[in-house]
Structure formats: structure tokens, C-alpha cells
Amino acid sequence: MLQDYTIKKQPTKTSKLIASIEFILVLLAIQGVLLLFNQEVPTSEVAQFRILANSNTAEDQRIKQEVQKKIAPLLDQAISQSTTQQQLHDRLQHLEPTIEQLAGEYANGSAVTFEHKAALIPPKRIGFAIQQQDVYDAYILKIGKGKGDNWWCALFPKVCYPEEATVTETEEEPVKFFVWEWIKSWFS
Template identity: 45%
Template sequence: MLQDYEITNLTNLKPNKWMDRLMVVIEFILVLFLIQSALMLFTGQAGQEDEIRFRILSHSNAPADQKLKEEIRHAIEPMINQAISRAESKAEIVDNLKAIEATVLATAKSMADGQDVSFERTAALFPPKRSGLVITPQAPYDAYILTIGSGRGDNWWCSLFPRVCFPDKDVDKKEDEKVTFFIWEWIKSLFD
């Protein structure tokens, strides 16, 4: 004969609060991963490989060398922006930039007070950069490198797009604000 088993009514079981809270946190983290994956798909890294970046290396970190680097950047920036704005494809951008290489080099040499200046297109290693929701990984990118003197000073870099190109103007204002993370505060409140 078969033994009789007692059937437990599942509605009478007391829920474990810790387990419920843990499941909520795990589900929330999974949703965040899904959102991040979707954002990466739609904002994606597409086109990052097609960008042409620019880097200016100063002779040293001395204030005079850094100032010279900034002056040269201000002088050549309109030429580069004009060459880029007139193009509709990467091939046209490359052709337009190739056409102004001599002018950019001559302008930089005239401002460099006799220092050696070189301007070449090469694959250059760029550090990671975040712009909005897009994070550009550290990797070698197609770039024009303008080197003043020994090129051992801090560098300045940019890509074709102004949001990635230039630092945010409001960075100094944001440093004064205390940063709190809503998600972290919410998770802490679940376990209090």
C-alpha cells in the first residue's frame, strides 16, 4: 500500500523577507544589464572605427609649451573643421585632410619658434573616453599626430565629433555638487 503524504497549502507559508528583497535586487540588476545592452546596441560603437582623430603633443609640460600647443590648436582647428564639414564620407574627409596637411604643418611651424614640428597620419593609442552614453575603449585609432619639439608634454586629442572632441565646459561646476546614486541608496534602504 502507498503511504499517504500531507499536502501543504502554499498560501499558508510565510514569505522570507530577506529572500524576497534579494530577489528584487537581482531582478533589478538583470534589468539594468538588459538596458545597458540595448543602449550599446542602439548607440553602439558603430562608426567609432571610422573616426579620424587628432592629437597635439607639446614639447613639455612647461606652461609656455602648453600655451604654444593651445595657440597652435586654435589656429589649425578652423582649417580641420572646415575640411571635415565639407565632406560627406570618410573618403572625402581623408582627401580634404590630405589637401590641408601642408597648410597645417606650415601654420604650426610658423608658430613653433624654430622647434621641430611634424604632422603625420598613423594608428595612435588613445585612452578610454566617455561621451554621454557611449564609452570609447582604449585602442589604436586612425589619427593625425602633430608633434611639437620632443612631444613629451601632455597631449590634447579629439575625434571628428565636437562632443567627443572638446571637454565639457561645466565640469568645474559639477565638482562642487555631492554625488549620490539613487540605485545604491534604494538598495541600502531595502536592507535597513
């Protein structure tokens, strides 16, 4: 009777090639599924709303969240009752004193302004769709100095502060992609 023993196979270049091709096909399949669910956001007609906190302190960010909770119903009502951009703009102009008063109650004496202007809005995800970065018609509620960063400002300072980013810019290392470097290492 023969004893049971394991057969060990050494990975070959062919098996590495097949594994990398399978990996690439899986990535392409995932990309295809994401494209199926991709919805186009009608960006030319979308009004953007932003609330800028006084600073990045925990207290200022908490105030920003409280203000957002209080004015969200007013904005939702104005949006639902408007059928055109002009109607929305008129309703928001009418609500401006109310919005500033509500925000002022939480602002601890800081100045509050509500502006309507063209503003650079970074990309963001809305459902399965991604809104492109662009200059949009925006309504901006600024509490105090309005220096509170949003998450994209920490990750992409050139988007939020292009002047400051060019001053402090140093020589950067070339960008390397882990997956591509890993695949290249198989064939070296």
C-alpha cells in the same frame, strides 16, 4: 500626563542588510540609466586627431592650445566637406602644409610634423558614449619633440609608455574597492 522622550533603537544586522541591499539597488538603477543613454561610437570610421606638445611645461601646453584653436576651423571644414575617409585623407593631405605653417608660427622655432598613421588612442568620452581604447587611424600634429603628456599618460603610464612602465615596475598592492570593503565590514 506622560513626558515626551525619544526612543533609541539600536541598529540590527537586519537593518544593515536592508541598507546594503538598498545601496546596491541604487547603484544598479544608476547603471541602468547610464546604459539607456549609452550611444555606440562608430569607431572603425572615426579618424582621430591629436596634438602633442613639445613638453609638459606650462608654456608648451599653452602653445599647444593656441595651435589647436588655429587649426580647428580647418579640420572642421575638411571633415564637413568630406563624405568618405578617402576624401578626408585627400583634403588633409592638401591642408598639411597650411596646418604645419600655422603650427610653426606658434612653435617658437620648434619643428612641426603632421603625420597620418595608426596610433594607440586611450579611451575617451564622447557625449554619453565611451570610445574604447584601440589602435585607430590617426592624424597627429607633433610640436617639437612631442613629449608632452596627456592626462591619461599621468594616470595610466602603461598605455602611453609600455616599455618604460615595465622597467620601473615594482610589486603592487592588491586593488581594493572602498565600497566592497565597506559592505564586507558590516558582516564581519
